[in-house]
Amino acid sequence: MSLPRFELFQPQTLEEACGLLARYPAGEAAILAGGTDLLVNIKRAIIPAHLPRCAGCGPQTGKPLMMVDKTPQCLIALSKIDDLKGIKEEDQGISIGSLTTITQICKSGLIRNKLTALAEGGDNLGSPLVRNRATIGGNICNARPAADMLIPTYALKGILELISPKGKRNIPVEDFITGPGKTIIYSNEILTKIHFPLPGRKSGSSAIKLANRKALEIALVNAAGVLTLDQENRIAQVRIALGAVAPRPIIANRAMEFLLGKEPRKEVFIQAGQIAAAECQPITDHRGSALYRIEMVKVLVKRTLMKTAERAEMEIQI
Amino acid sequence: MKRIINLTVNGIEYEIAVPPHRTLLEILREDLNITGVKQGCGIGDCGACTVLMNGLPVFSCLVLAMEAAGSEIITIEGIADGLNLHPIQKAFVEQGAIQCGFCTPGMVLNAYALIKENPEPTEKEIRQAISGNLCRCTGYQKIVEAVQAAAEEMKLKDRRIEGYSL
Numbered sequence: 346m347s348l349p350r351f352e353l354f355q356p357q358t359l360e361e362a363c364g365l366l367a368r369y370p371a372g373e374a375a376i377l378a379g380g381t382d383l384l385v386n387i388k389r390a391i392i393p394a395h396l397p398r399c400a401g402c403g404p405q406t407g408k409p410l411m412m413v414d415k416t417p418q419c420l421i422a423l424s425k426i427d428d429l430k431g432i433k434e435e436d437q438g439i440s441i442g443s444l445t446t447i448t449q450i451c452k453s454g455l456i457r458n459k460l461t462a463l464a465e466g467g468d469n470l471g472s473p474l475v476r477n478r479a480t481i482g483g484n485i486c487n488a489r490p491a492a493d494m495l496i497p498t499y500a501l502k503g504i505l506e507l508i509s510p511k512g513k514r515n516i517p518v519e520d521f522i523t524g525p526g527k528t529i530i531y532s533n534e535i536l537t538k539i540h541f542p543l544p545g546r547k548s549g550s551s552a553i554k555l556a557n558r559k560a561l562e563i564a565l566v567n568a569a570g571v572l573t574l575d576q577e578n579r580i581a582q583v584r585i586a587l588g589a590v591a592p593r594p595i596i597a598n599r600a601m602e603f604l605l606g607k608e609p610r611k612e613v614f615i616q617a618g619q620i621a622a623a624e625c626q627p628i629t630d631h632r633g634s635a636l637y638r639i640e641m642v643k644v645l646v647k648r649t650l651m652k653t654a655e656r657a658e659m660e661i662q663i
Numbered sequence: 664m665k666r667i668i669n670l671t672v673n674g675i676e677y678e679i680a681v682p683p684h685r686t687l688l689e690i691l692r693e694d695l696n697i698t699g700v701k702q703g704c705g706i707g708d709c710g711a712c713t714v715l716m717n718g719l720p721v722f723s724c725l726v727l728a729m730e731a732a733g734s735e736i737i738t739i740e741g742i743a744d745g746l747n748l749h750p751i752q753k754a755f756v757e758q759g760a761i762q763c764g765f766c767t768p769g770m771v772l773n774a775y776a777l778i779k780e781n782p783e784p785t786e787k788e789i790r791q792a793i794s795g796n797l798c799r800c801t802g803y804q805k806i807v808e809a810v811q812a813a814a815e816e817m818k819l820k821d822r823r824i825e826g827y828s829l
Contacts, residue, residue: 352664353683353729377727384686384725385706420683424730448719472795473773474710477719478726560794561708 348387352419353377358426362535363510365421371532375417377424378444378483381475387416429482429537432456438542443482443535447494448473450481460541461656462497462550462569469493469554472561482536488522491564491589495522497552499586499594500569501541509534522593548573548582549656553649555641557632564589565633568645572609572653580604585617585646590625590638597621600646609654611647618646668732672697673741681728688712688723691738699739699768703797710796713769714738720769720776722795739768742775750820751775754813755806762800769796774810782821784814 356362366374377383423429429444432453439460441450450456451467470476470484470493484494485505495518503518509531518539521528530536544550552569556562567588575581583604585597600621607613627638665680672695679694691697691714703711705724712724715737742749748756751774761767770793777784777792784792789810790803798806 347689348684348686350682350684353727355729377730380725380727380730381707381722384727388706420727422727422730471707472710473792474713474720474722474795475707477716477721560791 348384349416351387351417353422354419355422355425359428359508359535359537360510362421362423362426363508363533365419366533366535367510369419372415373418374532375420376486376535377420377422378480378486379446379478381471381479382483382487383420423535435540438540440538440540441481442538443485444480445482447471447476447479447481447484450494451476459543460497460501460550462500462552462571463494463541465552466493466497466554466567466569469552469556469564469567475561481539485518485521485539486528486530486536488524488526488528488593489563490525490591490593491567492594493552493554493564493567496567496586496588496594497550497569498539498541499596500552500571500584501544501550502571502584504540504542505536506538506540507531507534508537515540519596524592544571544582545573547575547657549653549659551649551652551656553645553652555645563632566590566627566638566641566645568642568649570646570649570653572604572650572657574609574654574657578608578658580607580609583650585621585650587621587625587642587646590627590642595624597624597646599624604650609650609657611651614647614650614654615643617650618643621646666729668729670728670731670733671735673737679728683727683729685728686724687714687716687726687728687731687736690728691723691736697738697740701765701768703765708797709766710769710773710793711766713772713796715772715776718776718779720773720795737772737775739771742771749775750816751778751810751813754809754816758805758809758812760801760805760809766796766798766800770798770806774813777810778814778817782814782818784810786811 354365429442431442433440447467447470457464481494484492498518505516507514550571554564554567556564569586571584573582583601588594600617603620604617622639622642627635629635665682667680670677691700701711703709707722707725713720714723717734751771755761773793789807
């Protein structure tokens with residue numbers, strides 16, 4: 346199962362990478378990060394009947410829905426650009442380079458402590474072999490509605506920094522994703538880092554994935570939550586993100602509004618789950634039916650909120 | 664366009680001319696004749712192509728050879744000490760964790776990386792570590808038992824060596 350021929354560039358700097366991108370018309374050059382999706386997609390064009398594995402495959406036939414008729418002429422690998430790697434603590438939060446691997450994120454004590462949902466999202470991604478190569482930037486730019494890092498990024502209010510020869514722009518993740526596999530990124534832009542504001546005192550976050558298997562699986566439903574308590578132990582701030590229940594990840598706005606000012610109790614969280622379920626429009630596919638997904642949204646929202654509240658009360662995050 | 668890359672495989676340095684679209688797996692098997700690493704699904708599902716790249720297990724079918732340039736690779740051939748099997752390999756044989764053997768190199772390398780990082784892994788940790796490797800013969804129970812036995816054996820061996828130095 347060889348790859349089709351292409352040229353590979355390994356620029357050392359961001360400017361060089363942007364310059365290379367500008368040289369090729371849109372669609373002819375692809376950015377290579379970890380390669381655990383891109384190389385599979387390039388290979389998929391030459392696999393006649395693909396396993397029913399990726400989001401791009403038909404549920405009944407297992408055949409690719411989007412046949413790649415032309416593979417990219419050239420790949421631009423970002424692996425040599427060290428500026429894109431690593432986790433940094435800043436005054437106003439934490440920033441993660443787009444080329445940081447999922448394993449590095451999962452092993453970081455800083456992330457586990459302060460952005461727990463992101464570390465838990467990473468725990469659920471693919472398998473250890475995938476996590477050793479896959480990057481957070483790649484997971485976000487692929488824009489799959491069930492992406493394991495994307496849902497926590499929604500919950501934690503991630504802000505994406507995009508760089509092109511024309512300059513820099515910062516985009517909240519909700520404005521970045523426009524549909525399954527679709528984003529507002531220009532063909533000459535590169536995602537350089539994701540900035541996360543710190544949730545603050547008495548906050549907790551968590552992410553839960555429901556899937557048919559424990560590894561190498563796409564979520565049936567995934568949920569991530571962030572919650573902050575005030576001095577009277579009432580909910581001061583809350584954010585719930587849901588994946589695999591709409592063409593792109595969603596924020597359960599009505600459930601969040603309902604929770605504000607309430608006490609973090611199980612009954613309240615059950616109600617929030619029911620409100621969140623009404624905000625979803627899932628589809629039926631080979632992983633599960635729309636009805637089942639709706640039921641599971643209720644359970645997952647309740648569970649993730651229970652976890653976040655527990656963490657907020659314990660003040661793990663200071 | 665072909666480019667020359669340097670690769671250290673099982674302690675030996677190679678200088679190889681590779682085209683951009685060739686994967687690390689293809690270079691290892693076809694150019695270097697290191698065939699312990701297997702081609703399975705080719706899309707990162709089965710783990711048969713596992714190698715250790717700078718100590719971390721990765722799918723060699725999804726790593727471009729050029730992207731692996733300069734790194735240190737360990738394949739199943741680099742695990743044994745000459746003709747003596749590595750304790751993990753020995754445990755796989757003794758515990759009946761091998762049937763057709765196709766998944767074994769990947770399983771052993773993942774166990775190797777796990778035990779190196781965590782000398783006393785729990786059953787859950789072992790199952791997690793091999794969750795990216797598929798076995799279609801024996802099932803996973805024997806494999807998990809073999810890794811446990813190997814970890815135990817390696818711990819005892821370490822103690823014996825410590826005993827000597829005392």
